[in-house]
Amino acid sequence: GNSVTQMEGPVTLSEEAFLTINCTYTATGYPSLFWYVQYPGEGLQLLLKATKADDKGSNKGFEATYRKETTSFHLEKGSVQVSDSAVYFCALSGGYNKLIFGAGTRLAVHP
């Protein structure tokens, strides 16, 4: 079945460091791919998405490219801020009404 695998956290970085959070997926067909972010005490928010191979989603300085050949959708940001500290979830569309989420990766950014 469809599934998403994310790198285990926590990821701890200093402010202005480069961020990569790895995400790979297994799916039949051509799913859409998403990154959601959950700030402390809040629900999940859509961060970015890509709907077909080679699409790049971007938002708030974060980027991810839909790589069909490597079944990956890695999240990157060139310079993280303390305010980026949160849990990041990779997800794929698993059917006409489902999102399948990865386990989440906690990011902690220190000044």
Add this chain to the structure above:
Amino acid sequence: ETGVTQTPRHLVMGMTNKKSLKCEQHLGHNAMYWYKQSAKKPLELMFVYSLEERVENNSVPSRFSPECPNSSHLFLHLHTLQPEDSALYLCASSQGGTGGLGWSYEQYFGPGTRLTVT
């Protein structure tokens, strides 16, 4: 109010109590979802409602009973819960098509209800 709201934000209940969680969406969506988020476990989809009809029930124990009286409101009725049911319960909504067509996978989440079962 905008977006998706959930009440209460925190709930402590005994195993013999009956309580309900409420979710309301102000986005004009026609699909609503309940998720369970436990520590160190992936987000678990519990129920999906589309146009007020339940279309998904992922083997959730009967002590959880959802209700969707209209497309803006979703409830989760709880009774005789177990300590392992303690978790963050998240509600989400999205705009879906009919007959499985035109679904938007962009789900909008509420802040969750932190449930503790003692």
